[in-house]
Amino acid sequence: MMNPTHIGVGLVVAAPTLILAPEFVVPAAIGGMAGGVLPDLDLFVGRHRRTLHFPEAYWLAAIPLLALAAIRPTALTVAVAVAVVSMAVHSGMDWFGAGDELEPWERTSSEAVYLHLRGRWLQPKYWVRYDGAAEDLAITVVCSLAGLLFPAPIPTIAAINVAVAVLYALVRKRVPAVVDGQL
Numbered sequence: 356m357m358n359p360t361h362i363g364v365g366l367v368v369a370a371p372t373l374i375l376a377p378e379f380v381v382p383a384a385i386g387g388m389a390g391g392v393l394p395d396l397d398l399f400v401g402r403h404r405r406t407l408h409f410p411e412a413y414w415l416a417a418i419p420l421l422a423l424a425a426i427r428p429t430a431l432t433v434a435v436a437v438a439v440v441s442m443a444v445h446s447g448m449d450w451f452g453a454g455d456e457l458e459p460w461e462r463t464s465s466e467a468v469y470l471h472l473r474g475r476w477l478q479p480k481y482w483v484r485y486d487g488a489a490e491d492l493a494i495t496v497v498c499s500l501a502g503l504l505f506p507a508p509i510p511t512i513a514a515i516n517v518a519v520a521v522l523y524a525l526v527r528k529r530v531p532a533v534v535d536g537q538l
């Protein structure tokens with residue numbers, strides 16, 4: 356799934372704080388969005404869908420961090436707990452998309468996301484056919500609506516997120532040619 360989808364889902368992950376910790380909703384939203392972005396930084400360092408993607412291990416970290424945030428709620432503990440949950444959700448969600456390849460609609464990759472504790476790759480499920488597909492954009496739009504529940508500047512960031520997602524979805528199939536230097 357494309358990064359704006361993970362950012363939108365990060366807002367959904369942060370949404371319970373609107374009821375549970377209303378004084379920390381902005382740090383929670385920022386944590387949720389940052390946690391949505393962070394795993395995909397392994398596009399640039401290490402092995403994508405593996406180096407910073409931990410579909411199981413992030414949960415092991417998230418549980419004590421959530422407990423800490425519940426006992427000692429501060430902007431930092433809430434933001435970090437929401438961020439790590441968002442990273443766990445991101446890593447798990449990648450299983451339901453395509454494999455790690457430049458043209459995911461070709462379905463030649465069997466590597467969706469790496470299970471570190473088992474030492475093997477999860478096979479892509481293709482519920483979302485490829486990053487930037489129409490269903491991927493639909494998830495971004497629906498989840499980003501959660502941003503409207505938060506105070507400024509979160510609704511603006513959510514709107515920018517949707518705009519980026521629309522642009523990405525429009526150009527996605529041209530990306531391989533750009534990477535190959537044909538355009």
Ligand SMILES: [Zn+2]
Pocket residue numbers: 394395404408445446449
């Ligand atoms: Zn990812």
